[in-house]
Amino acid sequence: MPALLPRLPRAFQLVAMPLPVVPLSLLLGAVTRRMARTHPVMLRRLGAYAGKRFLIDPTDLPFVLLLQPLASQMTAHRRSSPPEHDARIAGPLSAFLAMMHGAEDGDALFFSRDLTVEGDTAALLALRNAIDDAELDLTEEFAALSGPLAAPLRLALARAERATGLALHRIDIGVLG
Amino acid sequence: MMELVCPAGTPAALRAAVDAGAHSVYCGFADETNARNFPGLNFSPDDMAQAVAYAHARGAKVLVAINTFPRAGAEPIWHRALSCAEQSGVDAVILADIGLLAHAAARHPKLRRHLSVQAAAANPDAINLYAEAFGVRRVVLPRVLTVEEISAINREVEVETEVFVFGGLCVMAEGRCSLSSYATGQSPNMNGVCSPAEHVAYSEEGHELAARLGGFTIHRTPKGAPAPYPTLCKGCFTSGPQTGHIFEDPVSLDATRLIPRLAKAGVSALKIEGRQRSRSYVAQVVRAFRAAVEAQAAGDPMPEGALARLTEGQAATTGAYAKRWR
Incomplete structure (x- = not known):
């Protein structure tokens, strides 16, 4: 029984289709470097797995992401030419966002087949646990990089969250029923 | 309470x-x-x-x-x-x-x-x-x-x-179960891990998800069915004429x-x-x-x-x- 995850709006998928991967990689790299700096405990939890290459495959987007925690790098690549990696995790974007923000349990998404994993299972487990403990908040990470635009960005992301159902900020765990 | x-x-x-x-x-x-x-x-x-x-x-x-x-x-x-x-x-x-x-x-x-x-x-x-x-x-x-x-x-x-x-x-007498050791050399009793992730591999093969532990196939799950962990006590095996979960279902x-x-x-x-x-x-x-x-x-x-x-x-x-x- 799959989880009741929101689907990425078709319009967003169409907009994302022609996005160039180089500027996207620059943005992702900046967010990843900031997360590594502000959440150093993630690298400690990853331990020997910090040097692994993780392919994150949001199956409803036209590109895949390569995360290299030790180098604090994340880059976007066309799905047709995925980079070499040690472990791959695939599923809808909404599943990744829900797991990162504490709205869904990673194992439950695996049981329900919403997420699939391949490759170095131990590395993926370490990554999942490190991210869960860090209690990340993507909205706040982007806002911190946006200078004077932080307030309107928060507003825009909150609206996008309401409109799409995607978990774009860390949820208050107290609201989980 | x-x-x-x-x-x-x-x-x-x-x-x-x-x-x-x-x-x-x-x-x-x-x-x-x-x-x-x-x-x-x-x-x-x-x-x-x-x-x-x-x-x-x-x-x-x-x-x-x-x-x-x-x-x-x-x-x-x-x-x-x-x-x-x-x-x-x-x-x-x-x-x-x-x-x-x-x-x-x-x-x-x-x-x-x-x-x-x-x-x-x-x-x-x-x-x-x-x-x-x-x-x-x-x-x-x-x-x-x-x-x-x-x-x-x-x-x-x-x-x-x-x-x-x-x-x-865990369906076994805990602290006495060595099933994980047989497949991986590691057990919860001595190493703190049952079916350690280092020995777990998942792969999509045709319409099935194969879950392996230490190279042994523990499950083949058809598309849409819930995915289990590959623990031996809940594996699907063939014993004589019977194929099923010999010890316990997942x-x-x-x-x-x-x-x-x-x-x-x-x-x-x-x-x-x-x-x-x-x-x-x-x-x-x-x-x-x-x-x-x-x-x-x-x-x-x-x-x-x-x-x-x-x-x-x-x-x-x-x-x-x-x-x-x-």
């Missing part, structure tokens, strides 16, 4: 458990001294001290599992864990090894001792021995007993008993509806499995069980659970509490 003992694999999960209403949270150090020694999990000594402060400030207790069996010659690792637990101000340690229990009783007499499920103490004689010889105050019972058997045990022991009510279901324990009977059987504490799970799982399960123990204390009916989707196999069983193993 029955005590609700909840899992935490990370400080974030511990905070989630406390905030959701856990009376006690159990956790372990990030090494081979505890039976959930998984990548990215567990607590450093500093994490533990902060966790204790957080829990105590909110009226919750912290129990530390040091429940693997020390390797000969490497005892100092386990002894350090005991010292560190006491220095952190934890409320109890959960131990399984007789030698470590003797060490704790002699060197840390003020540190409350619980007997881990890993000790597999399943009868009054064994439990009373641990109580008399090592001052054990509570015993976590193995998941192989019926409610009637638990009731009979409680009539003959002085110590508190704690039973599992939710989560991954299901999880949910004994919510048995809580009133467990209370009547004299059980003091209810334990939730899942230190390897996320803070989201912890928050949802703890909240549901806090409502259940409050309902039991008030004499109200047990609330209907909606936790099946969080469990392996997406299906629940009452385990041995209400049946005999085949």
